[in-house]
Amino acid sequence: MSSAIINGKEIGQEIRISVADRVASLKEKGLTPGLAVVLVGDNQASATYVKNKQKSCEEIGMFSELVKLPEETTQEALLEQIEVLNKREDIHGILVQLPLPKHIDEDTVIATIAVEKDVDGFSPVSVGKMMLGQETFLPCTPFGVMKLLEYSGIEIAGKHAVIVGRSHIVGKPMGQLLLQKDATVTYTHSKTPDLPSFTKQADILIAAVGRANFITKEHVKEGAVVIDVGINRDENNKLCGDVNFTDVNGIASHITPVPGGVGPMTITMLLFNTVQAAENKLANQ
Numbered sequence: 001m002s003s004a005i006i007n008g009k010e011i012g013q014e015i016r017i018s019v020a021d022r023v024a025s026l027k028e029k030g031l032t033p034g035l036a037v038v039l040v041g042d043n044q045a046s047a048t049y050v051k052n053k054q055k056s057c058e059e060i061g062m063f064s065e066l067v068k069l070p071e072e073t074t075q076e077a078l079l080e081q082i083e084v085l086n087k088r089e090d091i092h093g094i095l096v097q098l099p100l101p102k103h104i105d106e107d108t109v110i111a112t113i114a115v116e117k118d119v120d121g122f123s124p125v126s127v128g129k130m131m132l133g134q135e136t137f138l139p140c141t142p143f144g145v146m147k148l149l150e151y152s153g154i155e156i157a158g159k160h161a162v163i164v165g166r167s168h169i170v171g172k173p174m175g176q177l178l179l180q181k182d183a184t185v186t187y188t189h190s191k192t193p194d195l196p197s198f199t200k201q202a203d204i205l206i207a208a209v210g211r212a213n214f215i216t217k218e219h220v221k222e223g224a225v226v227i228d229v230g231i232n233r234d235e236n237n238k239l240c241g242d243v244n245f246t247d248v249n250g251i252a253s254h255i256t257p258v259p260g261g262v263g264p265m266t267i268t269m270l271l272f273n274t275v276q277a278a279e280n281k282l283a284n285q
């Protein structure tokens with residue numbers, strides 16, 4: 001039997017409808033939620049993502065502004081731009097598209113974003129609050145995965161979640177959010193010996209390694225929920241995830257496809273966080 005497909009496009013659309021409603025009621029109160037996307041350099045993949053983000057903003061009636069800076073922009077000039085956006089009344093969320101050119105220190109840039117506008121949830125204060133279970137913007141990809149699990153009726157409490165990958169923006173926060181929902185969490189990574197012996201124990205397996213088709217049926221327990229966070233290109237330049245879908249399909253109870261799984265949820269939760277930022281501003285006026 002084949003696995004149930006978790007449709008991120010559909011679930012994302014459902015959430016976007018409720019976000020659009022919130023945008024509409026803010027507009028009635030004279031406030032249009034605004035997102036600034038800062039793009040440095042001309043990385044082709046980044047340009048495509050940024051276009052998608054802007055289109056999604058437009059679709060739900062949000063304002064979005066692209067701040068496009070040349071590759072050779074100095075760190076100082078970038079920090080100045082962020083300070084300007086921090087002060088702007090019409091901008092409620094700021095996203096600095098990663099990766100940044102090598103001569104710029106990402107940590108410094110991210111730490112400069114005002115925490116009330118940090119809709120990516122990447123700044124040290126946002127991460128700290130998340131760790132403490134305090135109210136804050138959750139990083140969009142792990143937040144999107146939590147919504148996928150929730151909308152698919154997948155129980156988390158008491159389950160063993162195994163995360164493959166420990167990045168600051170996906171793996172680490174993903175484990176934390178699952179832990180807060182009472183999962184038992186195991187982190188694995190590139191230095192984990194005998195990876196299948198760990199992943200085979202997972203009731204919920206999160207693949208966030210960034211290697212095309214890396215997770216195969218040898219890694220997956222019968223009936224596991226498999227979430228594929230990877231966005232890679234295979235040898236034919238076709239978009240694919242970290243999970244070998246055809247191999248794992250039929251073993252997992254549920255599986256997310258790439259494209260159409262986690263990716264659309266990342267953008268959905270960015271919109272969600274931005275409307276939240278605008279609502280917070282109105283409430284604090």
Ligand SMILES: Nc1nc(=O)c2c([nH]1)NC[C@@H]1CN(c3ccc(C(=O)N[C@@H](CCC(=O)O)C(=O)O)cc3)C=[N+]21
Pocket residue numbers: 049052095096097098099120140231239258259260261262263264266267
């Ligand atoms: N500050 C920052 N925040 C980010 O959230 C951020 C970033 N930098 N840098 C790059 C990564 C990547 N990322 C994706 C978002 C959506 C899709 C997405 O919608 N994917 C579609 C397919 C898109 C396609 O066809 O190429 C899907 O999976 O169905 C993919 C990747 C956000 N990122």
